[in-house]
Every structure is written in structure tokens, then in C-alpha cells.
């Protein structure tokens with residue numbers, strides 16, 4: 021398709037208004053699209069020109085905020101990150117993310133995702149409480165220590181991994197790939213001392229041992245995060261704790277505990293010299 025050619029695509033959108041409808045139904049809209057048009061732009065066209073009552077979430081429109089997750093032709097995608105050309109089709113079916121209650125149309129209720137995320141203590145835990153309360157310096161972290169968990173920091177909490185997960189589909193209490201991935205992200209952080217607290221949470225029922233390792237979460241993640249890998253590594257940590265295998269590395273030191281080397285930077289000629 022040339023950049024300015026316009027094609028018509030049928031959007032078959034699941035509608036559900038809990039105040040009016042007893043169950044979801046589908047409604048079709050014809051949307052003009054050009055090369056590069058995203059699914060989100062198609063939905064915005066519907067809202068602005070055809071039916072202003074259509075409900076969906078969006079904010080950043082650039083794959084960062086995680087608001088616009090939905091099922092597009094039965095697979096979880098970010099609507100803003102998905103171009104219509106990818107489907108090579110004249111019809112698209114749009115549904116809200118599964119494994120979550122629906123608020124309206126394409127808007128799922130995400131509270132459980134955030135509660136599960138919060139439950140795994142997704143923050144640095146240290147024994148030095150005074151430093152945590154009133155930080156005086158950063159903690160030292162080497163590049164290879166950052167590499168241990170960096171990819172897991174890219175999670176945008178869009179819920180696509182949960183929508184793809186067969187265990188989340190059959191067990192609503194399952195912590196899910198997002199929360200378990202973030203539990204590992206903090207356990208693997210060399211600045212953190214909260215592994216034991218998190219292991220106690222994830223070794224309970226509906227958590228790390230309930231994953232069937234379908235790895236659908238990792239395939240669906242739009243940011244390249246691999247929650248299935250995180251869950252396997254988390255299992256390794258929980259098992260090591262049960263076997264009383266001690267961690268051999270000490271937690272990261274405060275930057276103030278290192279001798280401060282002065283950076284060697286030549287002062288450019290034009291700089292006014294300080295007396």
C-alpha cells in the first residue's frame with residue numbers, strides 16, 4: 021500500500037456496558053486506514069467520527085504507558101504499537117484483555133494486576149533502615165550486576181502477559197507472570213536484601229510453583245521481557261533457600277564507602293579559571 025492510499029477495514033469490536041447489557045456483543049465499524057495506521061488510530065477514528073460511546077484506554081500512544089492492551093484477532097497486543105498492515109486482512113476482531121473483569125467495552129479492570137504487583141514488594145529492601153529513610157548516597161552497582169535484571173525493568177504493567185497466561189486463565193488467585201517477574205527483578209538486584217521476604221510470598225499457593233511454563237507470557241510481552249525465565253530463576257532461588265544454600269555475594273555498598281577519585285578532565289582553554 022502506498023503511504024497515501026486509503027483502504028477500508030472492518031473493526032469488529034466487542035461492546036459491553038454493564039449498566040445496559042446482560043452480556044457482551046459485537047458491533048462493526050468501517051475504518052479508513054493508510055499505510056502505518058495503528059489499531060489505536062482506528063479506534064480513535066471510530067470514537068471521533070462514528071460512536072463516541074466506545075470505551076478503550078490510551079495515554080502515551082507510543083508503547084510506554086501500558087494502557088492500551090487488548091485482544092486483536094484473539095492475541096494480546098498494545099493497540100498503539102500494532103499497525104493494521106501486520107494482519108494482512110480486511111477485518112479485525114477486538115476484545116478486552118481476558119482473565120480480568122470488564123469495566124466497559126475494551127476496558128479491563130486492572131486492580132488485581134496492581135495488587136499482585138504490590139504484594140511482591142517491588143522496591144529495594146535494605147537492612148540499613150536509617151539510609152533507606154534518609155538516603156545519603158547511591159549504592160554501587162557494576163554493569164554485570166545490572167545485566168542480571170535489566171530486561172525485567174522494562175515491564176510497563178500492560179497486562180498482556182497475564183492475558184496470554186493459561187494459568188492466570190484457570191486460577192484467578194495466581195500471582196501471574198507480571199508480579200512474579202517483578203519479584204525476581206528485585207531479588208536479582210545487587211542492592212537488595214529482601215529476597216527472603218519475597219521468597220516467603222512467592223513460595224505460597226497460587227504463585228511460583230503453579231506456573232506451567234507455557235511461556236506464552238514471554239511471547240506476548242511487547243517490551244521483550246521474559247517473565248517465564250524470571251519465574252524459573254525465582255524457583256531456583258526459592259529452592260536454594262529451602263536447601264539452605266547461602267547467598268555468597270554481599271549486598272552493594274554505599275557509594276560514600278569508596279575513596280572518591282577526582283575525575284581527570286582537562287579544562288578547555290576558553291574556561292574562566294577559578295582562583
Ligand code: FES
Nearest residue numbers: 079081086088100
Ligand atoms: S497508549 Fe500507552 S502503551 Fe499504548
